[in-house]
Amino acid sequence: MTPDTIQAMVETKDIILSVRNLTMMFGRKKQQAAQLRAEQKSKEEILKETGVTLAVDNISFDVERGKIHTLIGLSGSGKSTVVRCLNLLLTPTKGKILFEGKDIQTFNAQQLLNYRRKNVSMVFQSFGLLTHRNVLDNVAYGLEIRGVKKKDRIDRAMEMIEMVNLKGWENKSIDSLSGGMRQRVGIARALANNPDILLMDEPFSALDPLVRQDMQFELLSIQEKLNKTVVFITHDINEAFKLGNTISIMRDGRIVQTDVPEEMTSNPADEYVSDFINSADKAQVYQVKSFMQTPSCLVSLQDGANTALALMRIHNVSSAYVVDNKMNFVGVLPLDAAFQVREGKLSFKEALVNDTPTAKQDMQISDLIPIASQSRFPIAVLNDDGKFVGIISKAAILTSLK
C-alpha cells in the first residue's frame, strides 16, 4: 500500500493504532547500517558489514478499532519484534507508533505505565505466567499492578476466569494446568485490565492442534462479545486467515502485503505471498470440523428425558442432542418437548425432532448457510460413518465467513 492509500484509510476508518516507518536494528553501528540500507543493501550484507541485525525494516500498517489484525511471517521475519514495539517493550530505532493519534514514544514514564496498564495488554507464546501464584492471582496481576482494591480485583478476575471457562480452577496452581488452560489464564489476565488493544504474540503456537482450534474459536467468541482490537502474531497461515480481519504478511523484516483475506487470496502482491497462501490448506480452513464444538448437552437414548432436563438446566441451554449407544445421531430434544415427556404427554421417541438438518464434518462451511438459516438448533455434525462428532452453531458459521 502506498502512503496515500493509508491516508485514505485513516480518513474513513476508525484507526486505533498506526505504525509508521517502524525500523528496528539490533547492534552497535546503527548509523552505518542505516547508510547501507539507504544504498539498497540486503539484510545479510548489512549484518556482514556492520554486525547489525535489521529486524524490522521500515514498516507501516494500521489497526482498525474492534478488528483483528494478524501479522504473519516465518520465524525471523521480525513479527515478534514489531509487537514488542507496540507497547515499547522494545524501543524502535526509527519510526512512530500512534495510539489514537498520540505518539507513544513521547509519553513520559507515568504516561507509558498508564498506557500499558489501561490501553494495551499482551498474551505470550509460552504464557509468561507467574508460577508462584495460583490462577486467580495471575488473572488479577494486572489489576494489582494498577492498584485496584483487593475485593474489586478478585471480583473482576473471577468474571474473566468464568469467561475463559476456567471456573472452579481459580485456586489451582499454574503447574497443574494443561497448556491450553494456561493460555486461557494468559488471555483472562490480559482481558482483566479491560484494555483497548490485545497484543497476542503467537499465543497458540505452543498448543497441540486440537486445543489450538478450540482456542481460536474461543478467541473469536470472546472478541465477538467484547469487541476488542487484537494484533495477532502467527506463523500459521491457516490461523491468520481464520482469525484476521486484515492480514499483513512479513518477510525479512518488511511487510510484503497488508490486506483483507479475500483480497490477498485473489490479488497477491507477489509470488512470495501467493506461495504463502497456497501453502495453506484453504479447504481445511473452511471445513466444518474446524469450527465445530462439543455440545454441552449430549444424552443417549437410554438416558431418558429427566437426564436431558438436568443437563439442560446445568448448562443453561434449551435443547439436548440425542444419540443411540453407537453414537449414531437420533435427533434433538427441545426443552418444551422434554417437559411434555416428563408429564407423560409424549414418549421420549415421539418428542425427538429428527428431521433437523445435519452436516458432514468435511463439508465446506459455505454450503451450510442455507441450512443454518432454516434450522432451529445448532447443526449436528456427523463423520463419514454417520457417527455424531459435534455441533456447529450459527454464530460459528457466520464468524467463519467474515
Added chain:
Amino acid sequence: MFEWVTEFPKGIYLDIKKPIDQAIEYMMNNWGAFFDGISMFLRQILLWVQTVINSIPWWLMILAVLIGAWRATRNPLRALMYAAMLFFIGLIGLWSLMYTTLSIIITSVFISLVLGFPLGILISFSDRFGRFVRPILDTMQTMPSFVYLIPAVMLLGLGNVPAVIATVIYSMPPMVRMTNLGIRSVDREIVEASKAFGATRWQLLVKALIPQAMPTIMAGVNQTIMMAIAMVVTSSMIGARGLGSEVLTGINRLESGRGFAAGIAIVIMAVLIDRLTQGAYNKKEM
C-alpha cells in the same frame, strides 16, 4: 649472565608487605572511631541474639526442632532422631557452648543476608557493577581466612565481634551469587509480561523477580549458613567462644576426647540446621 632465564631475577623486588602494614596502622590510628562504631553495633546485635537464644530453655529448643523437622520431612522417625541428636549435645555437656556458637552463626548469617541479598539484586540489574563485584567475591571466598583474621583483631580486638566479621566475609558470597543467578534466570516472558502490564521496576522486582527466584535464593541462604558453620573453629583462633574454642583447647592440650566431643556437636548442628532450612525451602517450591 643469563641466570635470569632459569631463576627469577634477584634484582627486582616489590615490597607490598610494608605498605599493607602501614595502611592497617593508618586505619588503626585514624579510623578508630569508625571501627569502634562497627564493633559496638555488631556487639549490640550479637548481645541481642544471645539474649534471645539463651532465654530458650533446652526442652523448648528440642521440642521446636522436633516439630520443625516433622513439618519439614513429614517423617516422625527422622524428626525424633534429630531431636535425639540435639539432646545428645546437652548430654555430652556442651549445651551452653552450643548456644554461644549458635548465636555467632545466627548473627553472621543475618548480616550476610542483609548485605548479600540487596547486593545480589544490584548485580543482577547491572552487568558493569557485576564485573566490578565478582573479583571481590572471588577474593573473599579464596583468600585464606587466617589472613584477614590478623587485621580484624588489630582493628576490632579479640572476641566474638571480629569472629562475626570474618564469618560474614567468608559466608556472604554464595548469597550474593545465588540471588544474582536466581534473578537473572527468571523466564524472559515473565519479565516481559510484568512490564507489559505496566509494572514499575519496584513492582517487577517484588511481585515477579524475587518470588520467581526464591528457590535459588533459598539455596543461597542454605549455602551461607553452611559456610558460616565451617568458620566456627577458625574464628575461635581470634577469641570467639563456643564449640570452636573447645576444639582449639583440645588441640592445644592434646586432648582428643575434648576435641572430638566438640567436633561431633558441630557436625550435629550443621546437619540439623541444613535439614531444617532445606525443608523450609522445599516447601516453598511446591
